[in-house]
Amino acid sequence: MIDLHTVATANGYKASIMLEEVGLPYRVTAYDLLKGENFKPELLAINRVGRLPVIVDHGVEGESLAVYGSAAILQYLADKTGQLLPKEMRARAKVLEWMGIISSDIAPAYSGQFVFNVVAQEKQPWAVAFYDRLCSRMAQTLEDQLALTPFLAGDEYSIADILAYPVATVSMKRYPGNLDAHPNLARWAATIGTRPAVQRGMSVP
Ligand SMILES: N[C@@H](CCC(=O)N[C@@H](CS)C(=O)NCC(=O)O)C(=O)O
Known part of the structure; x- marks a missing residue:
């Protein structure tokens, strides 16, 4: 299972489109930037930048792995699934x-x-x-x-x-x-x- 911490912005959509494309199960936690919810201590604990999107992959060799930022998330999920990023x-x-x-x-x-x-x-x-x-x-x-x-x-x-x-x-x-x-x-x-x-x-x- 993957947790997606996100917002309804262009950066957030990049991560959710990717999760939909590769077909991995995920659950969504949405944040309200206007209320400063992105500075919650539990989010800062997994991403010290205090920005979204972030994913937490709970299935990495028995441990959780947090990845922040749309480009890094897309590349991580492409590598994990072997989809949408050529090997050649x-x-x-x-x-x-x-x-x-x-x-x-x-x-x-x-x-x-x-x-x-x-x-x-x-x-x-x-x-x-x-x-x-x-x-x-x-x-x-x-x-x-x-x-x-x-x-x-x-x-x-x-x-x-x-x-x-x-x-x-x-x-x-x-x-x-x-x-x-x-x-x-x-x-x-x-x-x-x-x-x-x-x-x-x-x-x-
Ligand atoms: N380089 C990051 C940028 C992420 C970003 O700017 N996120 C915005 C929402 S679109 C954010 O969380 N802003 C809150 C803040 O800066 O306090 C990415 O590509 O995902």
Whole structure:
């Protein structure tokens, strides 16, 4: 059994989609960030960052193993089940490369845009313009890749697509025109959105 500690955000959905895709049994504990529930001592005890998602796998050689962060969770579950991460060196490197692009280039751009466009009480025009430009560039990066290959890392659906899908459909969707202006990105999102596991994962918690 796996415990999933999560929130209804793009990062949370990445973990729940993956758990649905690989078909492992899991139970969900949801947290309210507005109430600061992510700083509960029992959560800090398994993840000192105090952020979500976190999984606790109770079936690892008789002991529990906690893994924090969407990319690490996806890779862990892919390794555990042998699904959605190729073993062949080149194909694996491309999946891991896209995992890195999504985690350290694309997701932070959309987080920054959210902070400066939505959360900020006083809008700073330079910051709004900076993040809008950065996000347009990142959306174009995905569009250009998906013009070449059906999925991010090539011909096969992989954990790179799972990591990117909630960003594309939750974070990018906040800014109208982003998906509409990128036909290959929209085609890819529509294809992934038909997967039953993705639909189930997107409704957790
Ligand atoms: N790098 C982490 C980021 C996780 C993250 O930012 N989680 C947010 C929810 S989407 C959170 O728990 N925020 C609470 C906080 O920062 O206090 C991932 O990819 O999962």
